[in-house]
Amino acid sequence: MTRITPEALYRLLPAVHRLRDAGEGGPLAALMAVLAREGAVVEENIEQLLDNLFIETCEDWAAPYIGGTIGYRALYEVEGVQVGTRAEVANTIGYRRRKGTAAVLEALARDVTGWPAHVVEYFQVTATCQHMNHVRPGHALAPRLSDPLPLESLDRAFDRTLQTVDVRSIQQTVSRRSLGGRHNFQNIGLWLWRLMARGSTRMPVTAVDARRYLFDPLGAPRQLVNLPLPEATITSISRPEHVPGDISRRALDADPALWYGADRALALYLDGEFVPVSRIEACDLSDDGPGWNHSPHTALPEAELRLREGTPLPDPLLPPDPPNAMIRIDPVLGRIAFPDAETREIRATWHSGFPGRIGGGEYNRARTLTRDPGQALVLYPGPDHVTLQSALDAVAAEGGIVELTANEVFAEPAALRAGAGTEVILRAANGLRPILRPGGPLTLEGGAEARLALDGVTVEGAPVEIGPDGDGASPATVTLRHVTLIPGLSFTDTGAPATPNATSLAVSAIGVELLLDRCITGPIAMDETTNAEIRDSIVDAAALVPRESAAALAISGPGLEGDPAGALTIRASTVVGRILARVFPLVSDSLLHARSESGAPVRAIRRQQGCMRFSFVPHGSVTPRRYRCQPQLAIAEAVAEAEEGGPVTDADRAQIIARVSRAMRPGFTSQRASDPAYLQLRGVAPREIRAGASDEGEMGAWHLLAAPQREANLRIRLEEYLRFGLEAGLFHET
Incomplete structure (x- = not known):
């Protein structure tokens, strides 16, 4: 038109x-x-x-109306998650034509939850007697112990090992540690991968020495995961290459081309040139004293190699054998070993698991990358500036944006300065994950009414310090969005925090409005006049032993331990460690995991102001009034139940409080920032925490994933598409 x-x-x-x-x-x-x-x-x-007449092009609000024309039943809305009704409505007619088949159930699980899925019909892996007229050679009762690769999937999604009948209900299973009730003829298992594959494209590697390297530029061991391939047909059942599962050493050895390649889960580049798969070898490179297991030896001349091995020299009339120059990769530890000292630039593409899109990365952040008309934009690296600091200085006086346009480790000092009334932003371009390694504190300074922002970057080895400028003026607002300030400042070679309990963010400026949006950070120390809002973020005290992090200080004042932080507004966030603040205007849908041997784990100086709602606040905390917070709510219900049988003494009340407080604790899959399932709630965590938020979602930073709502939607759909007589169970592979 x-x-x-x-x-x-x-x-x-x-x-x-x-x-x-x-x-x-x-x-x-x-x-x-x-x-x-x-x-x-x-x-x-x-x-x-x-x-709007077509499901492929209609607006989101129109999708349920189009679905209504074919009898589509709407599900619970999941806001802020890339899960909607569009794909399901588009495929509803096709699903109904193939209702009850395993392929439909698998596709339905993907459309409804947004998680990769795999369906297992357990009658196929239940041990049965065979009829001599219909012998199935692959239906062997005992597995082949000489082939260890299939045994890696034992008790997991792709386990094909036969087991005897289990008559327990498959719906009673809540975790992979209690997998009873699966193997029966009427049972269907839906395995879900909740961790996404977080990509790192052509990133620098970490050098251990001239021959040994780590995939992660932050120096932590990383379990590499697969970049899922699309399935060939809609009637097929997924295989390991179709889901973001862990890549094992044996799997990489069995078929390197399936996992390694320029468009696959991992790849190596030397001076920009792709290393072919023929030079890649899977290997166990775990620690062996000061070195690594099975590190490749230096490539020897053919004659010397034959002499050492005691084999005859090759016939000169025949083509020579390939050189002994294989590059060994350990996908479990994220390690690389070269046969010789490598002098070329080494870069790697790889993927690791992570629960959601926070802390920065190569996911889509376009919605937040705005630019006002006339606002200066400086690209770095670029021809106009040889250092990052020169690019920042170019926008310091008048304000502007410095955008990092490469997946690089910027190991150079940097300081953000903004003149009075200006705005200075340092951000990563969309789809990139640059790392700042300033060598000293990354300082943010601004004049009166100045605005400063960090967006999409990772800061390693140094804290971020927000302070006044040379004239003593303080910035008005500081925003950290999609930023990772590594808890413990950096990682050791085992993935532990290198500097336990070290402050990651220090605010010494007066009267700053601080916003943390979808960030991961270590302990925060802020001035009492700071007004901070923490949203969809993680604050981790980062003790050397993860279970001790809850006893360390996570948020407090900048001075002695008794100094309070400013006003804290915490929305849908997880804080691991003790908190001491002046006031809590609002704490909602959050998880404050703290404990204290003496004193309150979470303490507010002013209790008459503010509110805490639908959050986990440790018992014994000194806070404003709480509304439906745990474990206080569970304690009140237990006491009320006990009072129905008669008066409750103080001793009985203390016993109830101790019992409920021990049971009502959050359980995490991992509390180490370098692990894939970082602060992900375990399936055996109390349901009051897993579904205790204001919208019946889980408390904490992963509230944004809406996991309980997605699972509830899938269970609703199974009632419609599951064949009569069958029973389905949901299992979390990750």
Whole structure:
């Protein structure tokens, strides 16, 4: 459809009116511009009405209405998650035609939850007697112990080992440690991968020495995971290459081309050149004293190699054997070993597991990468600036944006400074994960009414310090969005915090409005006048032993241990460690995992102001009034139940409090920031915490994933698509 422009509409007027209008300053031309703008709005709306007739192009609000024409039943809305009804409505008719088949159940699980899924029909892996007229050679009761690769999937999604009948209900299973009730003829298992594959494209590697390297530029061991391939047909059942599962050493050895490649889960580049798969060898490179197991030896000349092995020299008339120059990769530890000292630049593409899109990375952040008209934009690296600091200095006086445009480790000092009334932003371009290694504190300074922001970057080895400028003026606002300030400042070679309990973010400026949005950070020390909002983020005290992190200080004042932080607003976040603040205006849908041998784990100086709602707040905390918080709510219910049988003494009340407090604790899959399932709630965690938020989601930073709602939607759909007589169970592979 041709767009109506002001010029085209103006030319429709008679020439006499246009000449007269030009002489009077163009009021008709201005009117035509207004009419054209409003006409464009109507025209666009007409086009959208046509698009709304089709599920592929309709707006989100129209998808349920299109589904209503085919009898589609709407599910619970999941806000903020890339899960919707569009794909399910588009495939509903096809699903109904193949209702009850394993392929439909698997595709349905993917569409409804947004998680990769695999369906297991347990009658196929239940041990049965075979009829001699229908012998199934692959239906062997005992596994082949000589082939260890299939045994790696034991008690997991792709386990094909036969087991005897289990008559317990498959729906009673809540974790992989209690997998009873699966193997029976009427049972269907739906395995879900909740961790996404977080990519790192052509990132620098960490050198241990001239021959040994780590995939992770932060120096932590990483379990590499698969980048899922699309399935060939809609009627097929997923295989390991179709899900973001862990890559094992034996799997990489069995078929390197399935996992290694320029468009696959991992790849190596030397001076920008792709290393072919023929040079890659899977190996166990775990620690062996000061070195690594099975590190490749230096490539020897062919004659010397034959002499050492005691084998005859090759026939000169035959083609030579390939050189002994294999590069060994350990996908379990994320390690690389070269046969010789490597002098070329080494980069790697790899993927690791992570629960969600926080802390920065190569996921889509386009919605937050805005730019005001006339705002300066400086790209770095670029021809105009040789250092990052020079790029930041270029926008310090008038304000502007410095955008990092490469997956690099920027090991150079940097300081953000903003003049009075200006805004300075240091951010990563969309789809990138740059790392700042400043060598000293990364300082953020600003004059009066200045605004500073970090977006999409990872800071390693140093804290971020927010302070006044040279004249003593403080910035008005500081925003950290999609930022990782590594808990413990950096990682050791085992993935532990290198500097336990070290402050990651220090605010010494006065009166700063601080916002942390989808960030991961270590302990925070802020001035008492700071007003901080923590949203969809993780604050980790990062003790050397993870279970001791809850006893360390996570948020407090910048001075002695008794100094409080400012006003804290915490929304849908996880804080591991003790908190001491001036006031809590609002704590909602959050998980404050803290303990203290003496004193309150979470303490507010002013208790008359603020509110805590739908959150986990440790017993014994000194806080404002709480509404439906745990374990307080569970304690009140247990006491009320005990009072129905008669008066409850103080001793009985203390016993109830101790019993409920021990049971009502959050359980995490891992509390180490370098692990894939970082602060992910375990399946055996109390349901009051896993589904105790205001929208019946889980408390804490992963509230944004809406995991309980997604599982509830899948169970609703199974009632419609599961064949009569069958029973389904949901299992978390990750």
